[in-house]
Amino acid sequence: GESVGLHLPTLSVQEGDNSIINCAYSNSASDYFIWYKQESGKGPQFIIDIRSNMDKRQGQRVTVLLNKTVKHLSLQIAATQPGDSAVYFCAEIRLTGGGNKLTFGTGTQLKVEL
Amino acid sequence: DAGVTQSPTHLIKTRGQHVTLRCSPISGHKSVSWYQQVLGQGPQFIFQYYEKEERGRGNFPDRFSARQFPNYSSELNVNALLLGDSALYLCASSLGQGTSEGYTFGSGTRLTVV
Numbered sequence: 454g455e456s457v458g459l460h461l462p463t464l465s466v467q468e469g470d471n472s473i474i475n476c477a478y479s480n481s482a483s484d485y486f487i488w489y490k491q492e493s494g495k496g497p498q499f500i501i502d503i504r505s506n507m508d509k510r511q512g513q514r515v516t517v518l519l520n521k522t523v524k525h526l527s528l529q530i531a532a533t534q535p536g537d538s539a540v541y542f543c544a545e546i547r548l549t550g551g552g553n554k555l556t557f558g559t560g561t562q563l564k565v566e567l
Numbered sequence: 568d569a570g571v572t573q574s575p576t577h578l579i580k581t582r583g584q585h586v587t588l589r590c591s592p593i594s595g596h597k598s599v600s601w602y603q604q605v606l607g608q609g610p611q612f613i614f615q616y617y618e619k620e621e622r623g624r625g626n627f628p629d630r631f632s633a634r635q636f637p638n639y640s641s642e643l644n645v646n647a648l649l650l651g652d653s654a655l656y657l658c659a660s661s662l663g664q665g666t667s668e669g670y671t672f673g674s675g676t677r678l679t680v681v
Contacts, residue, residue: 495675499671557610558609
């Protein structure tokens with residue numbers, strides 16, 4: 454069945470270091486892969502997405518890499534800041550036109566140490 | 568411009584009771600989706616409504632129902648509550664049926680069933 458899963462439940466990094474959060478997926482029919490950030494008491498917040506026919510996309514301090522050969526997705530955060538501390542989810546979506554749903558993974562807790 | 572608003576923010580119910588959760592989408596957004604997020608897991612898709620019609624349904628029992636009103640706000644109803652229904656219920660709005668970037672989540676309703 455469809456699933457999007459994460460390798461590590463918790464990631465601790467020093468402030469200023471780069472963070473890499475990984476995700477494995479199984480649904481080859483996904484149209485987009487998306488990274489969300491969820492802070493305590495809030496809903497998921499969109500960070501960046503990548504279309505399934507791309508292998509890299511960059512945003513402000515973030516880069517998403519997609520390796521379709523091994524069905525792997527990663528989020529790189531440059532110069533990690535305390536405000537980056539949150540749970541990060543990867544998700545996928547298939548745009549069917551008849552109702553589009555996001556399928557989320559379990560999440561990785563990112564802790565930024567001062 | 569207000570974001571996605573959900574009410575109530577917290578709710579405690581007894582097993583067997585009924586609950587109604589409410590969501591107001593971003594002004595101009597015509598689609599509302601509902602997700603259930605159990606503690607420590609990623610959100611799970613429940614429903615998507617677009618232009619007041621159900622466009623998608625996740626793997627949830629018939630105890631879960633929803634509707635969308637002419638002003639595009641939405642209600643999620645859960646009957647015969649079970650302890651396992653305790654979760655954060657998230658509403659996401661989008662302009663159309665949704666691309667990857669188009670979903671904006673509310674902060675959720677925390678439902679506790681005792």
